[in-house]
Amino acid sequence: PHGFEGAVERDVPEVFERCRKLIAERQERPTDDLTSVLVHAEVDGEQLEEHEIVMGFFLLVAAGNDSTKATYCSGMRALMEDRDQLQLLLDDPSLIPDAVEEALRMFPAFAHFRRTATCDTEVHGQKIKEGEKVVMWYVSSNRDESRYEEPDRFDLRREAEHQAFGAGGRHFCLGTLKVMLEETLRRFPGIEIAGTPLHAESLFINQLKTLPVRLAP
Incomplete structure (x- = not known):
């Protein structure tokens, strides 16, 4: 694939992997940044799952951009x-x-x-x-x-x-x-x-x- 589809196939998996590493870091050592807010957020008393946090990152980066x-x-x-x-x-x-x-x-x-x-x-x-x-x-x-x-x-x-x-x-x-x-x-x-x-x-x-x-x- 080339063009936009090629870039997606090449880059998106790398971005998701970087997100997962960042999530793991903030779970162990939370700071006052937005990532820590997402990692430790709760919905109906339950914390978000990893894939939900990753997609949250994706929306913040891509939505409206x-x-x-x-x-x-x-x-x-x-x-x-x-x-x-x-x-x-x-x-x-x-x-x-x-x-x-x-x-x-x-x-x-x-x-x-x-x-x-x-x-x-x-x-x-x-x-x-x-x-x-x-x-x-x-x-x-x-x-x-x-x-x-x-x-x-x-x-x-x-x-x-x-x-x-x-x-x-x-x-x-x-x-x-x-x-x-x-x-x-x-x-x-x-x-x-x-x-x-x-x-x-x-x-x-x-x-x-x-x-x-x-x-x-």
Whole structure:
């Protein structure tokens, strides 16, 4: 494997092993750091198991980090390619929350997620058996032509209902895309693309690998 998948296959096991070693150290010699809090935390009177702590680390490192960067970069690219939309934000920063929602619709950080059916069911005439895998393609549903007018166009005035976080359950992202857009446009209102953007090679992540820009004053 190469690209993102190759990096995951190569690096993730090493990261998990380092986490396990750190957990063992904090179990023996706790300090006042976040690792010690996780290691000695209790839920319903029981301490977390090792794999639960490791996944807690993973969420703290990954959640709102790579995903926010992905949507931010693609959203900024769309704005820089459509100066009229960018000017709307510069003239009226109160539209930034709308820009966030439209960016999430057009550029979800992940192309898809897979889940396992817990029981036999049927969706729009398609029978799904317990144990079968079901894949939700965000990049498709968020650009459904039967739902959105000009779905491939970045439009700040659109009511951008999307499925970037699934089917509408509670979700709080650790990343803050709104603040990133606010600060970028405040500090660099003349920002512009200065080269050819390159996409990451992956069927899972949906993001740019590089986005050369010129930070005009």
